[in-house]
Each structure stands twice: as C-alpha cells, then as structure tokens.
Amino acid sequence: MSQADKYTTEKIIELQIWASNLFSFKLTRFSGYRFVPGQFSRLGIKKENGDIVWRAYSIVSATYDEHLEFFSIVVPDGEFTSRLDKLKVGDEMLVEKMNYGSLITTRFEQGKDLWMLSTGTGLAPFISILHELDTWETYENIILVYSVREAKEFAYLDTIEGFKAHEYFSEFSEKFRFVPIVTREKIPGTLSERIPTLLESGMLEQEVGLGLDPERSRIMICGNPEMCDDTRQWFTNHGYVVRDRKSVV
Ligand SMILES: Cc1cc2nc3c(=O)[nH]c(=O)nc-3n(C[C@H](O)[C@H](O)[C@H](O)COP(=O)(O)OP(=O)(O)OC[C@H]3O[C@@H](n4cnc5c(N)ncnc54)[C@H](O)[C@@H]3O)c2cc1C
CATH class of the missing domain: 3.40.50.80 (Nucleotide-binding domain of ferredoxin-NADP reductase (FNR) module)
Structure with missing residues (x-):
C-alpha cells in the first residue's frame, strides 16, 4: 500500500473557537471511515516542504454523524497545532483510514x-x-x-x-x-x-x-x-x- 492509500483528503467544514488556545473543527468524512466511540484518528497537515505532520486526535463526533469532529489545543510553536490554527473552512486536512485506541x-x-x-x-x-x-x-x-x-x-x-x-x-x-x-x-x-x-x-x-x-x-x-x-x-x-x-x- 502506498503512503497515499493510507489516508483520505478531507475538508474543514466548520470551526468553533472556545478560548484563545482551544477550538473545535469538523471535517468531511470519508464514507468508509469507521470507528468505535472513544477511539482516535491520526490527522495530517502538509508542511510547506510537502512533508506531512501527523498527530493523534480523539474523535468527538458520534459514529453516525456524517462529519468527523475534533477538539484541539493550540500549543505555541507546536509543529502541528501552529499550522492547524491557521487553517480555515474549506482548507484540506488528511485523515488516516485506520482508527486507533482502546479507550472504549x-x-x-x-x-x-x-x-x-x-x-x-x-x-x-x-x-x-x-x-x-x-x-x-x-x-x-x-x-x-x-x-x-x-x-x-x-x-x-x-x-x-x-x-x-x-x-x-x-x-x-x-x-x-x-x-x-x-x-x-x-x-x-x-x-x-x-x-x-x-x-x-x-x-x-x-x-x-x-x-x-x-x-x-x-x-x-x-x-x-x-x-x-x-x-x-x-x-x-x-x-x-x-x-x-x-x-x-
Ligand atoms: C491518543 C492521543 C489522543 C489525542 N487527542 C487529542 C485531542 O483530542 N485534542 C488535542 O488537542 N490533542 C490531542 N492529542 C495530542 C495531539 O496529538 C498533539 O500532541 C497536539 O495536537 C499538539 O501537537 P503539536 O505538534 O502542536 O505539539 P506537540 O509537539 O505534539 O506537543 C507539544 C507539547 O504540548 C503539550 N500538549 C500536547 N497536546 C496537548 C493537549 N491536548 N492539551 C494540553 N497540552 C498538550 C504537551 O506538553 C506536549 O509535549 C492526543 C494525543 C494522543 C497520544
């Protein structure tokens, strides 16, 4: 399986700001994406040089929702969240097709x-x-x-x-x-x-x-x-x- 087969490219469809360093975002959901409540996804953002930064994110949304929702901190100078913080509705994020975690x-x-x-x-x-x-x-x-x-x-x-x-x-x-x-x-x-x-x-x-x-x-x-x-x-x-x-x- 090539690297590109391991993930899908999704779009940000909604952002909600809770505090200066906390926000939630919703992504489009690949129809084949399955998870058990409590599990986490691995999300990717392409860096300026084309490399991808991946981070684990617990899924907030329900198994039956059409979107995927996540709740994020913004870490000052964090490799992932400093980039995530700049994304807008319509921008792309990568979602690994596999889900992970035993907090179920x-x-x-x-x-x-x-x-x-x-x-x-x-x-x-x-x-x-x-x-x-x-x-x-x-x-x-x-x-x-x-x-x-x-x-x-x-x-x-x-x-x-x-x-x-x-x-x-x-x-x-x-x-x-x-x-x-x-x-x-x-x-x-x-x-x-x-x-x-x-x-x-x-x-x-x-x-x-x-x-x-x-x-x-x-x-x-x-x-x-x-x-x-x-x-x-x-x-x-x-x-x-x-x-x-x-x-x-
Ligand atoms: C199983 C799992 C599930 C996770 N789920 C979430 C989630 O739902 N939401 C989320 O925001 N993060 C979550 N994280 C953390 C996330 O993967 C990243 O670490 C975070 O987004 C920061 O990435 P970064 O590259 O900006 O900074 P990093 O270099 O990854 O982290 C820098 C430092 O920031 C601090 N930090 C990282 N994440 C948090 C956090 N959530 N709250 C407080 N301090 C933190 C830690 O001290 C860490 O050493 C999860 C991590 C794991 C392992």
Missing part, C-alpha cells in the same frame, strides 16, 4: 457505573461515547468529570447540558451526573481540586452521591499525562485492575 466501553464487563474522568481536551472521547445509545442503556449511572484550569476553558457545556433534553437520551437523564472542576479559580457550582486529590479526600464520591466500588465501577481516564498517571495510581492503590494507561476495571 465495549472492553468492560459487568460494570454498573461508568466514570469518565477528563481534563482539558481529554473531554473529547467522552462526548462521542455519550452520543452512543448503548452507553446509556448499559450503565445504571454515568458520571462525567471534566476539569479545566480556568472557567473560560470550558467547552461543550451546552452539549453536556443538552443530554437532559436530547431526543434519544433524555429518558436516561436520571442516570447522568456531571461534575465540572475549575482548579485555578473559585467558581460557584464547581469543585476546585485536581481529580486525584478529590479521589483521595472522598469529595468526588460525595459530590456525585455514589461510592466507587471495584465490583461495579468502570473508569475511563483521559487528559494531561500527570492527571492520568496520578489517577491510575490511586485506583491501583485501591484494589482496581488497571487495564492500561486510561482504563480501569
């Missing part, structure tokens, strides 16, 4: 409560997972924890709030609990400690009104590497089986 709910067995713990753009795969009917039907309780440093970095709050009135998912709204966290500001209605600290103090369980229990809790973790490592360590110390860096049974 189908790998869990016999869980009753799904805990999705995220920081920053780590929210992305959970938005996709929450758009899957199977998620809502399978679990008795679904908890989304979303931590940012400052409140202006919050994204997708309307989408998250919208699940309560959603055409397909509203009937399950009793199952859903959302825990927003802002770590560098005191914002009413949000917690203000890091996720590992909230786990250690028991405040996260208290806020959710539900205990963590290895028998029934299934945990997915996505976000900055330090949070993922510390959170995974907490679960390891508390008798959970850690499957990989991001999921705990």
